[in-house]
Amino acid sequence: RLVGPLGRLRGAVGYLSLARTARARAGAGTAVLPLLALLTALTTAAFGGSVLAGVEAARDRAALSTVGADARVDATAALSAATVDRVRATPGVRDVATAAIDYDVQLDDSARRLSLAGVDPASYARLSRHTGLGPFHATDLRPKDRAADRTTVPALASPSLAGLFTDGRLDIWLNGETVTLLRTAEPATTPALSDDYVIVDSAALARATGVRARPTTLLLTGDHLDASALREAAGPDTAVRLRATERARYADSPVQSGATGIYVAAVAAGAGYALLALLLALARAAPERLALLARLRTMGLTRAQARRLLVLEALPQAVLAAAGGALTGWAAIRVLSPGLDLTALALADAQAPIPPSHLHTAPLSLALPAAGVLLLALGVATLQAWWSARQGSTRELRAGDGAAP
Incomplete structure (x- = not known):
């Protein structure tokens, strides 16, 4: 032709x-x-x-999925603001998402336990979009009306906990107070925790309990991160994991x-x-x-x-x-x-x-x-x-x- x-x-x-x-x-x-x-x-x-x-x-x-970010710093005790600033200033670090994690939160009327992370909504939303692990909007964790009900906290909940929420609400016992979680989204994964998790705004949680929890985990975004430099910046009693190191192990x-x-x-x-x-x-x-x-x-x-x-x-x-x-x-x-x-x-x-x-x-x-x-x-x-x-x-x-x- x-x-x-x-x-x-x-x-x-x-x-x-x-x-x-x-x-x-x-x-x-x-x-x-x-x-x-x-x-x-x-x-x-x-x-x-x-x-x-x-x-x-x-x-x-x-x-x-294992690390949750390009690098992760886990501490056995709460991290000070100075420590967070030192880690943030480490070469290669672009962004830091802080999380105050409690792995043993009791339900108000049940013996079942769950893991709860109090985060800064803006930085944690950026991290979730960067990693693709349960992306969400920062407004999902912010109360619509702060004066309406100080004990109701918006939350992201894992699908495994869906059956515990009644009409989208779940009562937990935290710091001597009953806190009502209002489920606003149900992402399949999240950077900070792997299963049976609840993610809340740390500021909203502090208003509900009267206690401001300091971060215990830092989730880092960046390139060419140095584990030794991160350990030195984080100080003792911390564990540093890099995504690249975890990747090579497989x-x-x-x-x-x-x-x-x-x-x-x-x-x-x-x-x-x-x-x-x-x-x-x-x-x-x-x-x-x-x-x-x-x-x-x-x-x-x-x-x-x-x-x-x-x-x-x-x-x-x-x-x-x-x-x-x-x-x-x-x-x-x-x-x-x-x-x-x-x-x-x-x-x-x-x-x-x-x-x-x-x-x-x-x-x-x-x-x-x-x-x-x-x-x-x-x-x-x-x-x-x-x-x-x-x-x-x-x-x-x-x-x-x-x-x-």
Whole structure:
């Protein structure tokens, strides 16, 4: 369909390239074999790359769920304002969200216990948006009318506590006072706590109980954080955890490192198979191409036109292989993802509960192998054109050598 329109344009390079490609596809069954090999190789590389990307994403989520931020400082006692300021001034720290955490809060009419964190709504909302752990609006934790009921405190509650709230309210016993929590949102996760949690505004809680609780946990946002500097700033009786350190720990298990190695080998094997298939296909056609260029040079074909001819002739099969490989890789991932849980491959153990991590399509895993095939095909064709330009035409033009264009 493209040969006809190109034949009406000026110049014969585009017409010749497509005419030769169409003739090769119609008259040689062996020309399909490199394409099938490329499809298999690209599918393998795309699937393996998506598995590796899924493993990395699962480890990132697990580390983030465990730490709750880029770094975390937990103290056995309340932290002073000076300590918070020193930590905030540590190099690499961009933002600090404070939390006063009580892991043993009693319900007013039950023996059940829950964990409660008093936070600053503005900084904690920024942290939740940065981490993606239960994003909310700061206004969800602020009372609509402070003078109406000083003992009712807006709260974020975990889904596991939903059954305890009656008409959205729950009474707890705290600091000798009965405090009524008014559930305003129910995020599935939150940075400060992992399960059975309630998040409230520390100022609103202080008005309800008459006691202002100082922070016991600092959740830090930043880049290139130094654990030693944070420990020095936080002082004794504190524990410092970094998200990057937690992330690295998940890859230490032999099962996880071995599984990762298997898929890395699969990607490398797929890439090598694609390279071999493409090089063999181009090498098989090299003598005939060189003879063609020699004949066309006698008809006035320039070196630049010779390069364009070889590149355009190699382009259709490379484009078809790249597009087909990306499509079959995407289809393989879609078919296998419901039954493939990457959690066991990604994590040796995780302190925080991690939801199942199923295989998802990684765009780079589809695009990079396809782009590599295109670049390799164009590079080899360009190299062939350059080599043929350096050679004389005598040997290629011997009687019976090659085929007429």
